[in-house]
Amino acid sequence: MHNHTRQSRSRVAARRAQYAAFVFPLLGLYVLFFIVPFFMGLSYAGLRWDGISPERSFVGFANFVSILNDPDYLSTVWFTLRFAAFNVILTNVVALALALALDRPGRGTNALRVLFFLPNVISALVAGFIWTFILRSALPTLAEATGLLFLKQNWLGDPTLALGSTVMVASWQSIGYTMVIYLAGLQSIDRSVLESAAIDGATGWKKLTSVTVPLMMPSITVNLFMTVSQSFRLFDLNTSLTSGGPGKSTLSMALDIYREGFGNNNMGLASAKAIVLFILVFAVTIIQLRFTKRREVQA
Amino acid sequence: MTTTRRASLVGRILLFLLAILFVMPVAIVFMDSVKPLGAILRNPLGLPLKPSLRAYAYVIDSTGYFTAVANTLCIAVCSIVLVILFSSACAYKLSRSGGKLSWVILMLFTSSMLIPFQTIMLPLTKLTRALGIVDSIPGLILTMVPLYAPFCVFMYHGFVKTIPIELEEAATIDGSGPFGTFFRIVFPLLSPATGSIVVLNALWAWNDFSLPLVLLQSAANKTITLITFGFFSSYSMRWDYALACVSLASLPIVVFYLFMQRYIIKGVVDGAVKG
Numbered sequence: 001m002h003n004h005t006r007q008s009r010s011r012v013a014a015r016r017a018q019y020a021a022f023v024f025p026l027l028g029l030y031v032l033f034f035i036v037p038f039f040m041g042l043s044y045a046g047l048r049w050d051g052i053s054p055e056r057s058f059v060g061f062a063n064f065v066s067i068l069n070d071p072d073y074l075s076t077v078w079f080t081l082r083f084a085a086f087n088v089i090l091t092n093v094v095a096l097a098l099a100l101a102l103d104r105p106g107r108g109t110n111a112l113r114v115l116f117f118l119p120n121v122i123s124a125l126v127a128g129f130i131w132t133f134i135l136r137s138a139l140p141t142l143a144e145a146t147g148l149l150f151l152k153q154n155w156l157g158d159p160t161l162a163l164g165s166t167v168m169v170a171s172w173q174s175i176g177y178t179m180v181i182y183l184a185g186l187q188s189i190d191r192s193v194l195e196s197a198a199i200d201g202a203t204g205w206k207k208l209t210s211v212t213v214p215l216m217m218p219s220i221t222v223n224l225f226m227t228v229s230q231s232f233r234l235f236d237l238n239t240s241l242t243s244g245g246p247g248k249s250t251l252s253m254a255l256d257i258y259r260e261g262f263g264n265n266n267m268g269l270a271s272a273k274a275i276v277l278f279i280l281v282f283a284v285t286i287i288q289l290r291f292t293k294r295r296e297v298q299a
Numbered sequence: 300m301t302t303t304r305r306a307s308l309v310g311r312i313l314l315f316l317l318a319i320l321f322v323m324p325v326a327i328v329f330m331d332s333v334k335p336l337g338a339i340l341r342n343p344l345g346l347p348l349k350p351s352l353r354a355y356a357y358v359i360d361s362t363g364y365f366t367a368v369a370n371t372l373c374i375a376v377c378s379i380v381l382v383i384l385f386s387s388a389c390a391y392k393l394s395r396s397g398g399k400l401s402w403v404i405l406m407l408f409t410s411s412m413l414i415p416f417q418t419i420m421l422p423l424t425k426l427t428r429a430l431g432i433v434d435s436i437p438g439l440i441l442t443m444v445p446l447y448a449p450f451c452v453f454m455y456h457g458f459v460k461t462i463p464i465e466l467e468e469a470a471t472i473d474g475s476g477p478f479g480t481f482f483r484i485v486f487p488l489l490s491p492a493t494g495s496i497v498v499l500n501a502l503w504a505w506n507d508f509s510l511p512l513v514l515l516q517s518a519a520n521k522t523i524t525l526i527t528f529g530f531f532s533s534y535s536m537r538w539d540y541a542l543a544c545v546s547l548a549s550l551p552i553v554v555f556y557l558f559m560q561r562y563i564i565k566g567v568v569d570g571a572v573k574g
């Protein structure tokens with residue numbers, strides 16, 4: 001009895017030590033470099049501080065009040081929201097259409113997948129630079145050569161067109177990724193379910209909306225989640241394509257945080273903006289997940 | 300019958316045309332990067348008459364390209380090794396142990412997907428400065444690991460469940476310790492997931508911009524994205540140099556992709572399914 005308890009106690013200790021050895025290295029790094037900065041940011045948001053000098057003053061919610069009354073900041077938020085909406089819709093609609101087209105029997109499906117996915121492997125920064133060249137130089141030259149003068153717009157210099165260009169390039173990069181996931185989701189649907197639906201008279205659009213889409217809900221959930229969270233993180237592309245311009249008309253919230261912190265040396269304001277971004281992402285993501293998770297159907 | 304087959308053939312051809320249009324911007328940039336500036340401005344779609352690597356030589360010279368490649372490769376390899384090591388071990392224990400603590404830790408890792416990087420970006424620079432690891436490649440690698448790992452933990456977590464626990468029990472009976480069992484029995488069986496994680500992490504590490512931007516400063520510590528950014532901003536009107544720079548940054552990763560596309564796309568799908 002006595003020996004038994006001592007043995008099992010050391011065995012429990014050994015098990016706990018094993019658990020720690022496997023789990024804690026990564027957990028420790030994660031807490032240190034992710035969780036701790038998060039809380040640091042929360043504390044900075046209540047300060048007036050340039051981020052460098054030792055003098056800082058506590059100002060409570062003043063930073064939040066100030067940014068929410070700042071028309072420049074509000075237009076940044078509005079730009080980010082519009083960009084997110086357009087990007088998510090465009091990417092998912094096109095990707096789903098392409099996935100449905102590729103799901104049909106036919107030659108070269110893999111080659112098509114490789115081609116559509118290619119824009120995703122280039123960094124967003126480089127993608128922005130590539131399209132800067134296309135939109136500022138190649139396309140205008142082409143427009144004049146072919147006489148298709150409607151192509152010769154100020155794609156990056158006009159605020160509305162610049163928003164459209166940013167959406168277009170972001171979608172260009174995400175469509176392949178999103179399509180591949182939709183394709184996998186489509187291919188996981190049991191063919192017999194689709195066939196029996198067809199026999200019951202459901203064809204085309206009806207089959208798509210009543211049968212295919214509900215059965216694909218898991219991949220829709222994942223894709224919506226990814227495109228939404230990526231849209232709010234718009235930073236690299238924003239830097240290279242428009243740099244937030246003209247003026248600040250295409251400035252994303254993420255780039256704005258960087259500029260406020262490193263450019264304006266305003267750590268308090270930047271941190272407040274960072275918190276607002278987090279709240280926005282959190283809220284939108286949670287709402288989106290609850291909406292789509294509820295609609296997931298088992299075949 | 301024939302009408303349907305012809306319709307689907309037409310459909311395929313249209314899809315291929317669309318796909319080619321899709322990759323055209325990249326192809327045009329690669330093609331134009333060997334043309335002189337005048338030719339780029341006059342005839343961007345035309346084939347190069349006298350392809351020249353002059354612009355490439357200039358970019359390599361003035362950006363320290365090879366140093367940046369070495370740095371980026373080093374960062375990629377080291378972060379991949381560490382991510383695989385830590386996330387597989389962590390996911391393994393979390394998956395096998397179950398229980399409340401493991402669930403809480405998994406939820407904690409989920410927060411990485413809900414908190415945008417920019418929210419922690421500024422405090423992270425303060426922290427790394429305080430720890431003395433700012434502006435160093437090892438410091439960057441160390442910070443990168445916990446940012447890339449959560450996704451990999453989820454991938455491994457689902458995969459571990461598919462490995463029959465009897466194998467580990469047999470190994471334990473044979474006298475194998477916990478680490479031995481993990482490395483000799485479980486980890487080799489995780490190789491499909493590991494393969495996907497390697498290529499995905501390689502992509503992320505090569506293309507990462509915002510993390511090196513805030514953590515690295517000196518000229519010796521530049522990554523590919525940083526030198527591309529620096530160069531392009533100064534040479535935006537010299538398209539010949541700018542396109543060579545962009546090509547130098549993306550050719551390696553495009554070539555990598557063409558060789559590894561099966562694993563990359565598989566990794567994307569697996570990550571989505573398990574996520």
